[in-house]
Amino acid sequence: MSNNSFTDGKNHLHGFFMIIALYVIAISILAIFSTTEATEYVIKKDDMQIVSVSHIVKSIDWFNDYNEERIGENILQAQIDNLNITLSNINNKSNSSAVGHNLIKYKSHIDILHSDKTIDGSLSNLKYKAQIENSGYEQSLVDISAISKLIGMYEFVTILLIIGAGLGGISEIAKNKLIGYPAFAAGGIGIIILLLVLFLPSIIIGSQISHR
Numbered sequence: 001m002s003n004n005s006f007t008d009g010k011n012h013l014h015g016f017f018m019i020i021a022l023y024v025i026a027i028s029i030l031a032i033f034s035t036t037e038a039t040e041y042v043i044k045k046d047d048m049q050i051v052s053v054s055h056i057v058k059s060i061d062w063f064n065d066y067n068e069e070r071i072g073e074n075i076l077q078a079q080i081d082n083l084n085i086t087l088s089n090i091n092n093k094s095n096s097s098a099v100g101h102n103l104i105k106y107k108s109h110i111d112i113l114h115s116d117k118t119i120d121g122s123l124s125n126l127k128y129k130a131q132i133e134n135s136g137y138e139q140s141l142v143d144i145s146a147i148s149k150l151i152g153m154y155e156f157v158t159i160l161l162i163i164g165a166g167l168g169g170i171s172e173i174a175k176n177k178l179i180g181y182p183a184f185a186a187g188g189i190g191i192i193i194l195l196l197v198l199f200l201p202s203i204i205i206g207s208q209i210s211h212r
Helices: 002-089 091-112 123-174 177-199 201-205
Strands: none
Touching: 002 091, 002 123, 002 177, 002 201, 091 123, 177 201
């Protein structure tokens, strides 16, 4: 009976270490996956930062155009006032016609500036374009922040999985069952976090990000 108990114990240990070996292989594969995901998101973050810079540059350009047109509007209005005064004091018909032509041209440009945002070149249109680009910039900052958190979580998961794989490997090599339990704990936490990041990222990073 004693021999049977000893044999059962050896079989139990053999089965345990077989599970450990398979576990190490599995979480090593997951660690590679997690590292790959983190790397891909780093690339995605770099692309988003380029887009972010593009948004802010375009926003500044449109605001500069808007401010230039505002200054131009004041200049045009001053010219229109001067032309009105000149027109009221001109007796020569040909000169009056030339002044009137310029007056119509300046007023036409003023009318364009005062048009709604659907008209290219209007103040509303320039301001709207600047606001759109600025909104895109602000949204890109939010997305970049979320991506950064996601990268951090993948890196954290990778560390946990590597620790689990390392402890599992030591346990299997040394045939020490006690080291196997921390291996299961570290790897298990890493797997849980990985699943949450993959399927419920809003719980981990506070926002939903689509996965490839």
